[in-house]
Amino acid sequence: MVLDLKLRTQLDIPLEAGIISPDRLAGLTESEIARVPLIHGNRKKSLGDFFDISGTCDGEIRLVGDFTKVKSVGSGMTGGRIIIEGNSGMHLGCAMSGGEIAVEGDAGDWTGAEMSGGRIVIKGNAGHMVGGAYRGGHMGLQGGEIIVHGNTGNEAGNSMRNGLIVIMGNSGDFTGANMFSGTIIVFGELGIRTGASMKRGSIISMRHADLLPTFTYSCFYHPSFLRLYLRRLRDMGISIDDAQIEGGYHRWCGDSMELNRGEVLLFSGSPGS
Amino acid sequence: MEIHNTEIVDTFAEAFKMWGARVIVTAHSPKWVRAAAQAMTGFATSVIGCKCEAGVERELTPAETPDGRPGVSILLFAMDAEGIGKRLVERIGQSVMTCPTTACFNGQEGEKSVVVGGQLRYFGDGYQISKRLDGRRFWRIPVMDGEFLVDHQFEVCPAVGGGNLLILGTDLPSALNAAEKAVEAIDGIPGVILPFPDGVVRSGSKPGSKYKSLFASTNDAYCPTLRGIAPETNVPAEAGCVLEIVIDGLNLEAVENAMRQGIKTAAGCDGVIRISAGNYGGGLGQFMIGLHDLVRE
Structure with a gap:
């Protein structure tokens, strides 16, 4: 059965709602869920103070309303599914290790920060630091997938180590900065300073991009591993051109300020273009 | 049968x-x-x-x-x-x-x-x-x-190796023709391969040899040229050629299926006198695949 949580109040200050997760709400009755504590600003409140609750959670939670001020939904979740019919707030799915979160609208900053497994799909735009590491943290995304159908802010995939971030729109500046490994695929425009200080990992762009001078050009070629990624995205219902699967990419290596084992692949289609 | x-x-x-x-x-x-x-x-x-x-x-x-x-x-x-x-x-x-x-x-x-x-x-x-x-x-x-x-x-x-058929023909062309057709019929059956050249082997072997260093040697019981002198022969007087099809599969069912297709295809081909199979008396292998059981099913 699906647990429905309908936000019935307009929030002016953020609600810390890491408790909204299938792991934590599974098996509770409606009245028990209503008594689950959360933090509103600097005050202790209960879920029932903000939400109309119906149903019980057997692995799936549906959130209805504007959750822009609701933070940390699905943080640390290990399984199950959360559907947000609206926008989500900051720290969505941070440190999650399994399960799936789907957002019909936009998502805030730090979406999927330091997650290690599972999948987050954002139908709209996402904020800064998608799949990134928290300040002072060592690693961002360590596994799992984040798919953003719109644009993202700055520092997507900051310090990520494994996992996949797909941005169908544009990404901001410093995409993949400090990357250890993993894969970022951007279908729109890249901001500036892509891959700054990356050690390993792959950043793929379907558009031309100006790269830092610490990246060196290697060749035009057809990376076979990318066919697997793009075909998988296509299987998930994402529109991928045949040319992007069959075509060629210009390979740039960097960042030579670091290990120089990272790469930026820029889609070309043909050697001269 | x-x-x-x-x-x-x-x-x-x-x-x-x-x-x-x-x-x-x-x-x-x-x-x-x-x-x-x-x-x-x-x-x-x-x-x-x-x-x-x-x-x-x-x-x-x-x-x-x-x-x-x-x-x-x-x-x-x-x-x-x-x-x-x-x-x-x-x-x-x-x-x-x-x-x-x-x-x-x-x-x-x-x-x-x-x-x-x-x-x-x-x-x-x-x-x-x-x-x-x-x-x-x-x-x-x-x-x-x-x-x-x-x-x-x-x-x-875990898999099954060594499923096999022996096709005994009156002469080389007839046995070869039947073997080729059997291979064609088996080709594409999921989970099996025929490891020998184009699926057919002529040097069937028996375990052991008169030479101590060899683990296996020619299967004299199925060599037409030795019919008159081998200690035991399975080659009838009218047979001039024996060819074997060896089948390996990812499971027993796939091997049996391939053998069944092979028998049904080779049987009745011009000049095919007999279809048999190689075994060691049942003392070595883990799977005994009876030919009659296969074609009766």
């Missing part, structure tokens, strides 16, 4: 427990798929002399392969999982990675896994790149035409 005037001998094929792997090889074009497959399955007719048995299960369309390119499914068998791991490292490393444009993927779920790409990656000399996608780990090994992409590990499963 007779089928279309061909005698089906009341005997059994004695098959053995083996381990099997399914390897998917893809390439830029069918030409290079075939080149890689030919190289990888070459000199893999018998575990006795080749340490493994391998063959092409079937060709794959781009829609059936992980990277959407033309491909082929290859089955490789050895006596244990460890042996398969060693053979895969050797053969993928020397025959597939060396072939232009190829990539190589695990093609099945199995009971055990053996590390293959995880061994071959060292060829990359530190420039190799690991990728994880959907629970699988791949290695991108830089080579002179770009990159060789290979699965980190391959799954292996």
Whole structure:
């Protein structure tokens, strides 16, 4: 059965709602869920103070309303599914290790920060630091997938180590900065300073991009591993051109300020273009 | 029992427990798929002399392969999982990675896994790149035409080796014709390969030899030229040629299915007198596949 949580109040200050997760709400009755504590600003409140609750959670939670001020939904979740019919707030799915979160609208900053497994799909735009590491943290995304159908802010995939971030729109500046490994695929425009200080990992762009001078050009070629990624995205219902699967990419290596084992692949289609 | 005037001998094929792997090889074009497959399955007719048995299960369309390119499914068998791991490292490393444009993927779920790409990656000399996608780990090994992409590990499963048929014909053309048709009928059956040249073997063997250093020697009981002098013969007076089809499969059902198709196709072909099977009296193999049981079903 699906647990429905309908936000019935307009929030002016953020609600810390890491408790909204299938792991934590599974098996509770409606009245028990209503008594689950959360933090509103600097005050202790209960879920029932903000939400109309119906149903019980057997692995799936549906959130209805504007959750822009609701933070940390699905943080640390290990399984199950959360559907947000609206926008989500900051720290969505941070440190999650399994399960799936789907957002019909936009998502805030730090979406999927330091997650290690599972999948987050954002139908709209996402904020800064998608799949990134928290300040002072060592690693961002360590596994799992984040798919953003719109644009993202700055520092997507900051310090990520494994996992996949797909941005169908544009990404901001410093995409993949400090990357250890993993894969970022951007279908729109890249901001500036892509891959700054990356050690390993792959950043793929379907558009031309100006790269830092610490990246060196290697060749035009057809990376076979990318066919697997793009075909998988296509299987998930994402529109991928045949040319992007069959075509060629210009390979740039960097960042030579670091290990120089990272790469930026820029889609070309043909050697001269 | 007779089928279309061909005698089906009341005997059994004695098959053995083996381990099997399914390897998917893809390439830029069918030409290079075939080149890689030919190289990888070459000199893999018998575990006795080749340490493994391998063959092409079937060709794959781009829609059936992980990277959407033309491909082929290859089955490789050895006596244990460890042996398969060693053979895969050797053969993928020397025959597939060396072939232009190829990539190589695990093609099945199995009971055990053996590390293959995880061994071959060292060829990359530190420039190799690991990728994880959907629970699988791949290695991108830089080579002179770009990159060789290979699965980190391959799954292996218990399998059946040594299913077989003996086709006894009046002469070489008739036996060869029946064998070729049987191979054609078996070709494409899922889960089996015929490891010998184009599926047919003429040098059937018996265990042991008068020479102490040999584990196996010619199966004199089925050599027409020895009918008059061999201590025991299974060659009738009117037979001038015996050819064998050896079948390895990922499970017993697949081997039985292939043998059944082979018998039904070869029986009744011009000049085919008898269809039999090789066994060692039932004392060596784990599977006894009765010919009559197969065709009765």
